[in-house]
Amino acid sequence: MKTRPSRGEDNSLIKEAGSRRKLTRAEEVRTRLADDIVDGKLSPGMPLDETEIAASYGVSRTPLREAIRDLAAMGLVETRPHRSAIVTRPSPEHLRQMFHVMAELEALCASLAAASMTLSERRNLETIHEGLAQILKENDPSHYHVLNEKFHAAIYAGSHNAYLVEITLATRRRLSPFRRAQFLTTGRLAKSYKEHDAILVAILQGNRELAADTMRSHILTVEDSYEEYAGLKAPSVSL
Amino acid sequence: MKTRPSRGEDNSLIKEAGSRRKLTRAEEVRTRLADDIVDGKLSPGMPLDETEIAASYGVSRTPLREAIRDLAAMGLVETRPHRSAIVTRPSPEHLRQMFHVMAELEALCASLAAASMTLSERRNLETIHEGLAQILKENDPSHYHVLNEKFHAAIYAGSHNAYLVEITLATRRRLSPFRRAQFLTTGRLAKSYKEHDAILVAILQGNRELAADTMRSHILTVEDSYEEYAGLKAPSVSL
DNA sequence: GATGATTTGTACGTATGTATA
DNA sequence: ATATACATACGTACAAATCAT
Numbered sequence: 001m002k003t004r005p006s007r008g009e010d011n012s013l014i015k016e017a018g019s020r021r022k023l024t025r026a027e028e029v030r031t032r033l034a035d036d037i038v039d040g041k042l043s044p045g046m047p048l049d050e051t052e053i054a055a056s057y058g059v060s061r062t063p064l065r066e067a068i069r070d071l072a073a074m075g076l077v078e079t080r081p082h083r084s085a086i087v088t089r090p091s092p093e094h095l096r097q098m099f100h101v102m103a104e105l106e107a108l109c110a111s112l113a114a115a116s117m118t119l120s121e122r123r124n125l126e127t128i129h130e131g132l133a134q135i136l137k138e139n140d141p142s143h144y145h146v147l148n149e150k151f152h153a154a155i156y157a158g159s160h161n162a163y164l165v166e167i168t169l170a171t172r173r174r175l176s177p178f179r180r181a182q183f184l185t186t187g188r189l190a191k192s193y194k195e196h197d198a199i200l201v202a203i204l205q206g207n208r209e210l211a212a213d214t215m216r217s218h219i220l221t222v223e224d225s226y227e228e229y230a231g232l233k234a235p236s237v238s239l
Numbered sequence: 240m241k242t243r244p245s246r247g248e249d250n251s252l253i254k255e256a257g258s259r260r261k262l263t264r265a266e267e268v269r270t271r272l273a274d275d276i277v278d279g280k281l282s283p284g285m286p287l288d289e290t291e292i293a294a295s296y297g298v299s300r301t302p303l304r305e306a307i308r309d310l311a312a313m314g315l316v317e318t319r320p321h322r323s324a325i326v327t328r329p330s331p332e333h334l335r336q337m338f339h340v341m342a343e344l345e346a347l348c349a350s351l352a353a354a355s356m357t358l359s360e361r362r363n364l365e366t367i368h369e370g371l372a373q374i375l376k377e378n379d380p381s382h383y384h385v386l387n388e389k390f391h392a393a394i395y396a397g398s399h400n401a402y403l404v405e406i407t408l409a410t411r412r413r414l415s416p417f418r419r420a421q422f423l424t425t426g427r428l429a430k431s432y433k434e435h436d437a438i439l440v441a442i443l444q445g446n447r448e449l450a451a452d453t454m455r456s457h458i459l460t461v462e463d464s465y466e467e468y469a470g471l472k473a474p475s476v477s478l
Numbered sequence: 479g480a481t482g483a484t485t486t487g488t489a490c491g492t493a494t495g496t497a498t499a
Numbered sequence: 500a501t502a503t504a505c506a507t508a509c510g511t512a513c514a515a516a517t518c519a520t
Contacts, residue, residue: 022495024320024508050486060510062301065486066308073312081263082486082516097400101347108343161336167406261516263487289507299489304507321495321507 025059030067032057037076037087038176044089048077075174088174098175099223103216105168106152110199110215111208113158122204125154129200136193144189151196155203155215179222195221264298269306271296276315276326277415283328287316314413327413335462337414342458344407345391349438349454350447352397361443364393368439375432383428390435394442394454418461434460 023031033053036042054064068085071077079085090098117125128151135144152172156165195218202210262270272292275281293303307324310316318324329337356364367390374383391411395404434457441449 021320026508027320051484061486062509062511066305066508069305069308070312073309081260081266084485094401098402100400101403101406104347108340161339162333163337163410164340167340167410171402171406265487300507301488301490305487322497323506 024063026063026066026070029057029059029064030070033067033071034074034076034173037071038173040177042087044087044177046087047084048086049084074170087177090178095175095178096223098171099219102168102171102175103219103223105164105171106155106219107212107216109156109159109164109168110203110211112161112164113155114203114206114208114211116160117158117203121154121158125151125158125200125203128154129196132193132196136189139189141189148192155199158203191221192218263302265302265305265309268292268296268298268303269309272306272310273313273315273412276310277412279416279419281326283326283416285326286323287325288323313409326416329417334414334417337410338458338462341407341410341414342455342462344403344410345394345458346451346455348395348398348403348407349442349450351400351403352394353442353445353447353450355399356397356442360393360397364390364397364439364442367393368435371432371435375428378428380428387431394438397442430460431457 033042033048042048048068050061050064050068054061057064068077068079072079072085076088077085078088113121128147131147132144132151135147153169156168159165195214198214199211199218202214272281272287281287287307289300289303289307293300296303307316307318311318311324315327316324317327352360367386370386371383371390374386392408395407398404434453437453438450438457441453
């Protein structure tokens, strides 16, 4: 019995993993643009000229416009009729509000995860955490980042609430340009790890309130770190 | 001194109020389709034929496709490459998860509102609530619905967090097709009002926890009401 | 403030992938 | 399984709005 090839998966804006089907041009362009924005290659405020970008990507304006529309829905760009889309540049106040919501969403994830993660999910989270310890020892910020994402994603998934995962990931991506971690102080790295440790313990204990509280303060700490950098063009912190 | 005409407002997917500028065809079509889905004129699972709808709306397929893409981003329709978009039909489980998140989002709004609503905002909320009492006396379900929306919206706004308002409204809209209130039992109407009353008191007292708790159970009550109706093709409850 | 240049919005035809006989 | 029918994906041309001078 062979598993279905599962072609033509889904076209959701949030999950782009898996599914090796041929992507539409719009999807390809959307992914590239989203990555460029999240990675900071396109700075907030920068206008996106349709003709120019379409040409540089080797596609017509039609799929490019669809991609831009998706990015607008994700909040990565802002569009106004008859005007060029621009990379979103939220006000400091709006950014603070988003961080606040992010903290609450992640706290809710952690709380639910503490209540309902399966044994294998818990083990997986522990494994990721141990990997982070390893990376910390070797002081390797770039690898820390990717595993850090996995740590948080594992907790999201542990909430067993697909919609919560969806909006939490969406919020995280939207905040990405403002917590980029190109260069990371070792101090923050170690602190982040310790905070993760407290979160992990709370979740493994099944202590919902503690899980929520430790996660919330973890995220808000990140916001504080960002605030310190406010004004710099490339603020850089990793959750 | 005359105020600016404010042309070319914004193209955000969430706020469509105000702004009397000439809309693009894509915007017009998007609004119409979104309303039809939210109001249940287009049932979950129904396919959206581009050619057919474009013709019926008197536009070409180009703006229609952009509208559909926006609806997909809002979660109102689901799209897969080379296949017709269909009106979203979430599984009962997914629906439950969304209600759960909705309860938490509204609870957070209520909590923040209790902490930071201004005096005039509180007075406005009271006025809306009194209006609901009036409508209840006259037993007028249809008017109850619109004022009920205002009651909740006023609390969202009272959170003073634009991003929270955005995702809460988006979630609310996404759930709209599944809590439509065409015909409302008077029993539910009166119960809803009593719950509102408890929420209002908690907010006016500035009691964050109580505001959150009363709001959360208010929303979850609605979900329960929905569950009772599950299986019917047009479940109908009003928050 | 008017006019030309530039850019976005829309229509439509063709290519491509999907579903069905 | 192959072919046929059909709906969507994309490219191109033109209209309309914005902006730059």
